[in-house]
Amino acid sequence: MTAVTPAEGLLVPPGHGRTVETAAQQVTFKVTGDHSRMASSFEVVVPPGFDVGAHVHTKSEELFYVLEGELDVLAFEPRIRTPDHWQRWRSPSGAGVVRATPGTVIVVPPGCPHAFANPTGSPAKMFFQASPPPDHERYFEELLDILGTDGPPDHTAIEELRARYDIEQLTPLRHGARP
Secondary structure (H helix, E strand, C coil): CCCCCCCCCCCCCCCCCEEEECCCCEEEEEECCCCCCCCEEEEEEECCCCECCCEECCCCEEEEEEEECCEEEEECCCCCCCCCCHHHCCCCCCCCCEEECCCCEEEECCCCCEEEECCCCCCEEEEEEEECCCHHHHHHHHHHHHHCCCCCCCHHHHHHHHHHCCCEECCCCECCCCC
16 A cells, blocks of 8 residues: 555555454454544454443544444443443433444444444454544554453453553453353
8 A cells, every 4th residue: 555645545445454363353454544634444353252342432433334244332321330231231311232233333422432242143344433543553453462362351451551542441341252
């Protein structure tokens, strides 16, 4: 890929972009801070049993677009933030977690708790944008290094990583669990 000049945009064909992969997740960088001042964009494959855990950002805005499969998604402030099982949370208006299918868009403003998990037996794929760049790019690279080790994730290392990148973890990240 070449650098973008003011007279030239960026075209990323299907199947292209830098991919980082572990047993826990596969992330393909489509648009980075080198190419956009507005947002970083990724294609993310979410394996069965992956749960990112509920979390919140004070500065970042995110957009998720489900391309394939199904994901359980949370995007609201719950009545009570319990330390686990975000799938049971309810909003003050009574809203709950939604099963997102292909074509579903989720927009998460700064300060809004959110989470996604794949409770099915098949991988899901989503398009994900984070603004402003490049913090999520760096976060993904470091997170995938942590998740690339055998065994359960090192929650202390993930907590330290998230604190550096404006991510307050509300419930644990999990991967490899049977849906």
